[in-house]
Amino acid sequence: MVTLSGEMKEQRQSMVQTVFVWFLRLMAAIAMVSGLSYWAQLIGLANDTLPRFDLLPVHWQVPCVALAVLLPCASMGLWMVTSWGIVLWTIACLIEISIYGVWSDSYAARPNVVIGHTISLAVLFVFIVILSIQRYRERVNDY
Numbered sequence: 310m311v312t313l314s315g316e317m318k319e320q321r322q323s324m325v326q327t328v329f330v331w332f333l334r335l336m337a338a339i340a341m342v343s344g345l346s347y348w349a350q351l352i353g354l355a356n357d358t359l360p361r362f363d364l365l366p367v368h369w370q371v372p373c374v375a376l377a378v379l380l381p382c383a384s385m386g387l388w389m390v391t392s393w394g395i396v397l398w399t400i401a402c403l404i405e406i407s408i409y410g411v412w413s414d415s416y417a418a419r420p421n422v423v424i425g426h427t428i429s430l431a432v433l434f435v436f437i438v439i440l441s442i443q444r445y446r447e448r449v450n451d452y
Contacts, residue, residue: 332433343380345379345417351373380401405422410422
């Protein structure tokens with residue numbers, strides 16, 4: 310940040326920003342494990358109640374493939390604290406909430422996954438609101 314006198318002023322991260330980065334990195338680790346579990350299902354390593362991928366009905370194959378691709382990509386974006394990583398992770402969360410919560414009669418009911426994603430998305434929303442308020446206050450104080 311440049312002051313009126315032309316000097317560079319060092320801007321330190323706030324505690325909220327630091328906690329936000331670590332929250333995103335925790336979610337990145339969870340997303341990577343979840344994405345790898347979908348890959349294990351796709352290549353036949355998983356011993357879940359579901360059969361091999363080629364024996365799954367189409368309505369299971371589509372979200373499995375989508376989540377196997379989305380979750381590792383989102384994980385990398387979250388780890389690097391990028392906006393596209395947050396968007397991909399949010400989409401993956403909404404897909405899992407949909408298949409395990411909204412359409413649980415066609416898929417499987419996994420309330421722990423739905424509750425976990427709902428809580429994590431709520432925490433993300435709270436962080437975004439707090440960080441937006443902080444940035445607004447910084448802009449107001451600079452002028």
